[in-house]
Amino acid sequence: MISIFRGLITTLKTTFRRPVTVQYPSTHLPLTPRYMGFPVLTWDFKIQEPYCTGCLVCARVCPTDVITVSMKDNPKAANEESHRRKIVNDFKLDISNCILCGLCVEFCNFDAIIMSDFHEEGSLTRVEQDLPLVTLLDMGKEMQDKGKFTPPPPKKRPPAKAKKDEPATDADPEKQES
């Protein structure tokens, strides 16, 4: 009998609290600093080219096989503007199947791919879910502008055509993160 009135008083108290609702499409909750959205590609502002060399590591490691990469010779490497001998030719990321696991970021040797905080990438058709290189780079630039990703300066490397046998391990992920 008394518990009924106690319950009524409890509900009356909650009536006058502020509602916790966030009117989603018009207002957003602030994202946490380490929020993980879709992976995007970074841009090397010094040389004006992507960090990605098209090495296919991320494509292989991706558990859902959503990354398609191809590689080409870097034209800037010929006149020694860039230390990258190879550069990404085409990059496609099917975000409709990406599970945001972050393995691609973990395994990339060049810090060329980072997790962004983009998460509202819905579209009406499936084709739009295949993000091309340009879009990914644009999103990456936006992330870099926000200061969430500042890659360390690359190690000095002998310019192209010097050695061929050395694998692309100049960027040690442990050291770069510090």
Added chain:
Amino acid sequence: MSTLLITITQVSILLAFIMVMVLILTYLERKVLARIQMRMGPMRTGPYGILQSLADMMKLLAKEDIRPHGSDRMLFYLAPLFVFVPSFLIWITIPFTRNIVVENLELGLFYIVAVSTVSIVGMVLAGWASGGKYSILGSARSAAQLISYELPLVFVIAGVGILAQSFNLITIVNQQSSIPAIVYQPLGFTIFFVAGLAEVGRIPFDIPHAESEVVGGPFVEYSGIRWSIFFLAEYANTLAIATLSVLLFLGGWSGPLTEHFEWLQPIWLILKVSAILFLIFWIRATLPRFRIDQLMQFAWKILLPLSFVYIMVNATVPFVETVITSNAASNQLTGIAQIILGACQILILFLVAFAISKRRKKYLTHLHQGVPA
């Protein structure tokens, strides 16, 4: 001819009024429930979502009207009307102010009781005609519940009639112009409110259409416009119970300043009805559903004896008063008699509450002892 026309106009205005009130009521209910649960409720359709119930109505009207295979065609189509028409007919004799009433019946309260009973037939018909097991289960439940709670409700109304010496709603309200009846009839108000909640199947008593048990009770198989007729009836009934409890116990349209300003009367009525409605929504947001055996026990073992006691008290106190003061002409209670009556009823209420909690404690300890350690 002209009287017929006038009647038709009045009735159609009343029908439109009920529809609009139901729309407003569903919106308000969703908003109040949302606020209690710290949500916002409908916000998208129109400013603050005020067009939400209109949109819902459009959706319901546009839906396909399905009749399940193996249902009884005629009864299936008749049942919604059997439920809705009584709940509409009740409104004919409910006054909104001293002058605004469609038909001021001398036996208004009796008429309301008599008419509202018909809706049970509609419930049973709906469950039976749709030919599904959940619907038949729900209709059996609703028949059991409605019949059990009809009795206390009728007895309370009889008690009110005894005290007021009239079944006319306007007379009853006019007698409360100085002091609302709840002051000297708290027991009556409690029984009426609880039994009324059960009558319209609001939440602690929504056994007939308990969604988690029998999906939707008698209305499972209905869709679209027929379902919305049931819905309309349910909300019209809720509103009727709220209005009736205001008229019978809270003094209806009488309030401060109504003697000087006529237009204040409907405002007072609306305010009081809103308060009762808020109470109903509030209870809905708080209490869990009764089990069916608890429901029956509550009706037959507590509410019905209480309403007997209520009638007895209501009949005795005025009788004693007339004997003492030998003033048989007046049918209004004097102040002292009112105080005694109120005290008696509050005492009874407390005794019952005490007895219930004591029994419950006993039951709980019994339960705990039964559990092996």
